[in-house]
Amino acid sequence: MPDIQQESARYLRAQELAALDAHWRAANYLAVGQIYLMANPLLDEALRPEHIKPRLLGHWGTSPGLNLVHTHLNRVITDRGKDILCIWGPGHGGPAVLANSWIEGTYSETYPDVSRDADGMARLFRQFSFPGGVPSHVAPETPGSIHEGGELGYSLSHAYGAAFDNPDLLVACVIGDGEAETGPLAASWHSNKFLDPVRDGAVLPILHLNGYKIANPAVLARLPETELDDFLRGLGHEPIHVEGDDPLQVHDAMAHAMDTALDLIGAIQRGAREEGVTERRPWPVIVLRTPKGWTGPAEVDGIAVEGTWRAHQVPLAGVRENPDHLRQLEQWMRSYRPRELFDDRGRPSAQVLECVPQGVRRLGASEHANGGLLVRALPLPPLERYAVQVDKPGTTMHEPTRVLGDLLETLMENTAERRDFRLFGPDETASNRLQSVYRATGKAWQAQTLPVDEHLDRHGRVMEILSEHTCQGWLEGYLLTGRHGMFSCYEAFVHIVDSMVNQHIKWLRTARRLPWRRPVASLNYLLTSHVWRQDNNGFSHQDPGFIDHVLNKSPEVVRVYLPPDANTLLAVADHVLRSRDYVNVVVAGKQPCFDWLTLEEARGHCARGAGIWDWASTENGGRDPDVVLACAGDVPTLEVLAAAQLLRRHLPELAVRVVNVVDLARLLPTAEHPHGMPDAEYDALFTPDKPVIFAYHGYPWLIHRLAYRRSGHAHLHVRGYKEEGTTTTPFDMVVRNDLDRYRLAMDVIDRVPGLAERAATIRQELSDTRLRHHDWIREHGTDLPEVADWTWTG
Numbered sequence: 001m002p003d004i005q006q007e008s009a010r011y012l013r014a015q016e017l018a019a020l021d022a023h024w025r026a027a028n029y030l031a032v033g034q035i036y037l038m039a040n041p042l043l044d045e046a047l048r049p050e051h052i053k054p055r056l057l058g059h060w061g062t063s064p065g066l067n068l069v070h071t072h073l074n075r076v077i078t079d080r081g082k083d084i085l086c087i088w089g090p091g092h093g094g095p096a097v098l099a100n101s102w103i104e105g106t107y108s109e110t111y112p113d114v115s116r117d118a119d120g121m122a123r124l125f126r127q128f129s130f131p132g133g134v135p136s137h138v139a140p141e142t143p144g145s146i147h148e149g150g151e152l153g154y155s156l157s158h159a160y161g162a163a164f165d166n167p168d169l170l171v172a173c174v175i176g177d178g179e180a181e182t183g184p185l186a187a188s189w190h191s192n193k194f195l196d197p198v199r200d201g202a203v204l205p206i207l208h209l210n211g212y213k214i215a216n217p218a219v220l221a222r223l224p225e226t227e228l229d230d231f232l233r234g235l236g237h238e239p240i241h242v243e244g245d246d247p248l249q250v251h252d253a254m255a256h257a258m259d260t261a262l263d264l265i266g267a268i269q270r271g272a273r274e275e276g277v278t279e280r281r282p283w284p285v286i287v288l289r290t291p292k293g294w295t296g297p298a299e300v301d302g303i304a305v306e307g308t309w310r311a312h313q314v315p316l317a318g319v320r321e322n323p324d325h326l327r328q329l330e331q332w333m334r335s336y337r338p339r340e341l342f343d344d345r346g347r348p349s350a351q352v353l354e355c356v357p358q359g360v361r362r363l364g365a366s367e368h369a370n371g372g373l374l375v376r377a378l379p380l381p382p383l384e385r386y387a388v389q390v391d392k393p394g395t396t397m398h399e400p401t402r403v404l405g406d407l408l409e410t411l412m413e414n415t416a417e418r419r420d421f422r423l424f425g426p427d428e429t430a431s432n433r434l435q436s437v438y439r440a441t442g443k444a445w446q447a448q449t450l451p452v453d454e455h456l457d458r459h460g461r462v463m464e465i466l467s468e469h470t471c472q473g474w475l476e477g478y479l480l481t482g483r484h485g486m487f488s489c490y491e492a493f494v495h496i497v498d499s500m501v502n503q504h505i506k507w508l509r510t511a512r513r514l515p516w517r518r519p520v521a522s523l524n525y526l527l528t529s530h531v532w533r534q535d536n537n538g539f540s541h542q543d544p545g546f547i548d549h550v551l552n553k554s555p556e557v558v559r560v561y562l563p564p565d566a567n568t569l570l571a572v573a574d575h576v577l578r579s580r581d582y583v584n585v586v587v588a589g590k591q592p593c594f595d596w597l598t599l600e601e602a603r604g605h606c607a608r609g610a611g612i613w614d615w616a617s618t619e620n621g622g623r624d625p626d627v628v629l630a631c632a633g634d635v636p637t638l639e640v641l642a643a644a645q646l647l648r649r650h651l652p653e654l655a656v657r658v659v660n661v662v663d664l665a666r667l668l669p670t671a672e673h674p675h676g677m678p679d680a681e682y683d684a685l686f687t688p689d690k691p692v693i694f695a696y697h698g699y700p701w702l703i704h705r706l707a708y709r710r711s712g713h714a715h716l717h718v719r720g721y722k723e724e725g726t727t728t729t730p731f732d733m734v735v736r737n738d739l740d741r742y743r744l745a746m747d748v749i750d751r752v753p754g755l756a757e758r759a760a761t762i763r764q765e766l767s768d769t770r771l772r773h774h775d776w777i778r779e780h781g782t783d784l785p786e787v788a789d790w791t792w793t794g
Contacts, residue, residue: 030099089155090176106364118346161477372518374482394792609663633697
C-alpha cells in the first residue's frame with residue numbers, strides 16, 4: 001500500500017487523509033485478526049499454526065467497505081458535531097463493527113476485560129466466532145447496534161423507524177448489495193414518502209456494491225450506472241457515487257460524498273423547518289462501489305479472490321495446514337503496517353484516533369442504540385373513561401377494537417408534544433375499527449395528496465403502508481431507540497413477518513441478559529379481523545397460526561393474550577403498553593361482541609390470566625364439577641357459554657364449570673414459562689380427572705402441546721380451527737370446525753361417564769339442529785334465528 005503521507009489529495013488535506021487512512025487500516029487489521037488469530041495479535045513474532053484458530057469463521061468480503069463507512073462517519077461527526085446512528089445491514093459484518101468499537105473505546109468501556117491494549121486485542125481476536133465468545137454478525141452484544149446482522153432485508157426500515165420523531169438524529173444505513181435484492185428491502189425504499197423533514201430525523205442510505213453475494217453476482221452491482229441512477233431517482237433519492245480500489249482516491253471521494261450528502265440533508269431540513277417548504281425533495285443516497293474483500297489476498301493458489309465472490313467469507317482457508325497460506329496471511333496483515341497503528345502496548349496511535357468522536361457521539365456509545373436509556377413511561381389514561389357498562393353478562397354488545405381505538409386516541413393526544421407513540425399497520429387502521437385515532441393525528445404522508453384523500457398529514461403518527469415487513473421494521477427501529485408503538489394487523493397476514501419477529505425475539509432475549517442494555521418498550525401486536533370473522537374474505541384470510549409460531553420462542557420474552565370482550569381488551573392493552581422487553585400478541589375481534597365482564601372483573605381476570613366464571617357455572621355448594629367447559633378467545637367464549645346454557649336447560653343436574661383463559665402461557669408449567677401455573681393450581685382450576693372440553697381460538701393441538709404434562713391431559717379434549725374455511729356465515733365457520741355450541745354440548749354428553757345413555761335423545765336433538773343449520777343458511781343466507789338472536793340468560 002502506498003505511503004499516503006507523500007500523497008496529495010483533491011478534496012482532503014494530506015494530514016486529514018493520512019489520519020483517515022490510518023484509522024481504516026487499523027480497522028481492517030483488527031477485522032482480519034478476529035477471523036484468524038487467537039494469539040500473537042501484534043505479530044510480535046512470525047505467525048505459527050498454533051496462533052491460528054482451529055475453526056475459521058467470519059466474513060471478510062464486506063468488512064473493508066464497512067470500515068470505510070465507519071471511518072468517514074467518524075469524520076463528519078467530529079467535524080459537524082452531529083448525532084449519528086448507523087445501521088449495519090450487510091450480513092455478517094461483525095468483524096468491522098467490533099473493530100471500530102474497540103478502536104473508539106466503547107467496546108472496552110462496555111467489556112472492561114477486552115481492554116484497549118495488546119491483551120485486550122488478543123481477547124477481541126480470540127472471542128470472535130469462538131465458543132463462549134461473540135457472534136460473527138452485528139448483534140445485541142455489539143455496542144452501538146440496534147440491528148441484527150444475521151438476517152437480511154430489514155436495515156432500511158429499521159433506519160427509518162429510528163429516525164421517526166428524532167429530529168436531530170441522522171441515521172446512516174449501509175445496505176449490502178445482496179440485501180438489496182430482498183423483498184422487505186425493496187419495499188422499505190418507499191419509507192422516504194413517510195419521513196417528515198420537520199419532525200423526524202434523516203436517513204442516509206449507503207448502498208454498498210461490492211459486486212457479489214455468497215456465490216453469485218449482485219443484481220444492482222451489474223446494472224449500468226445510468227440504469228441504477230434512474231432506479232434510485234425513481235425511488236426519490238439523488239445518487240452520489242463513490243467508486244474505486246485506490247484507497248487514496250476512495251477516501252477523498254468518500255469524504256466529498258459524505259459532505260455533499262449532509263449538506264443536501266441540511267438544506268432539505270432547513271427548507272422544511274424554517275422556510276415552510278412542503279414539496280417533497282429527493283434525499284441523497286451514496287452508492288459505494290469497492291472490491292469485495294478489498295485489500296485482501298488478490299489470488300490464492302493461483303485463483304482470483306479479491307474482487308470476487310471467493311472473498312465473501314475466509315479468503316485463506318488452509319492457514320493451519322498450508323505453510324504458503326500462513327505466509328500469505330502474515331503478509332496480508334503486515335501490509336496494514338500495524339507498527340504505525342498501535343504502540344508497543346497495543347494501544348491505537350494518536351493518528352488512528354484523530355478522527356474518532358468523543359463521548360456519546362461515538363457510534364458505539366450512542367444512547368439511541370440503547371433505547372432503554374431514553375424510554376419514558378406512556379401517559380396512559382384511566383381505563384374507566386372507556387370501559388363499557390356491564391349490568392348483566394352477555395346482554396349488550398360492543399366492538400372491542402373500536403373501544404380500544406378511543407383509548408388510543410387519547411394516548412395520541414397525550415403524546416402529541418413528546419411524540420413517542422405511533423400506531424403501525426398495513427392499510428388497516430380503519431378496517432380494524434381504530435379510526436378514532438384520526439381525531440388526534442393523521443396518517444403520515446409526504447407524497448402527492450388529492451381532494452378525495454382523508455386523514456393524510458405531513459406530521460401524522462399513524463403509519464400505514466401495505467407492507468407488513470416495512471411496518472414491522474419501522475416499529476422495531478422505533479422501539480429500540482426508546483419509543484412506544486403498536487402494530488395492528490389482520491391475523492392471517494401477520495405471518496408475513498414470522499421471520500422478522502423471530503429476530504426481534506432473539507434480540508430481546510439476548511439483550512435481557514446484558515446488564516448494560518436497558519429495557520425497551522415491548523413490541524405489541526393487535527391481531528384482529530381474525531379467523532372466525534372473515535365473512536366476505538373466506539379461506540384465504542383464515543389462519544390463526546401466528547400464536548403457535550410465537551409460543552415456540554423464548555418463554556421469557558413472548559406473551560399471548562386472548563381477551564374475550566371489550567373490557568378485557570382494555571385491561572390487556574393497558575398492561576402490554578406499560579410492559580418492557582416483551583413481544584405481546586393480543587388477538588381480539590373487531591365485530592360486535594358480547595360484554596361479559598365489568599372493568600373491575602376484567603382487571604382481576606387478566607391479572608389471574610385464567611379463572612372460573614362462577615356466574616356461568618352450575619357447581620353447587622362446593623361440589624366437584626362433572627365437566628369443565630374451557631375457552632380461550634372471543635368466539636370460543638361465546639360458544640362455550642351458549643353450550644353451558646344448553647346444558648343448563650337440558651341437563652340441569654349436571655355440574656358444569658366454565659373456565660376462561662386470557663393468557664395462554666398460563667397453561668404451561670411454571671418451569672417452562674414465567675406465567676405458567678403450578679400443577680396444584682392447574683388441577684384446582686381444571687380438575688385432575690374430570691373431562692375438559694376446551695374451545696380454543698386457533699389450532700387445537702397447541703393446547704395439547706401446552707398442557708401435555710398435566711395430570712388431566714388424558715381427559716382434555718380440544719376443539720379449534722382445523723383448516724375448514726370458506727366464505728360463509730359466522731356461525732357456519734364454527735360448525736365447519738366443530739367448535740359450535742351444539743358440538744361442544746355433544747362432546748360433554750359423549751365424555752361425562754353415564755351421560756351417553758341417559759342423554760341420547762338430547763344429543764340427537766343437538767345433532768339435528770346442526771343439520772337444520774346447514775339447510776337454513778343455504779336457503780336464507782343468515783344464521784339460525786336462535787343463534788343470531790341468542791343472549792345469555794343464565
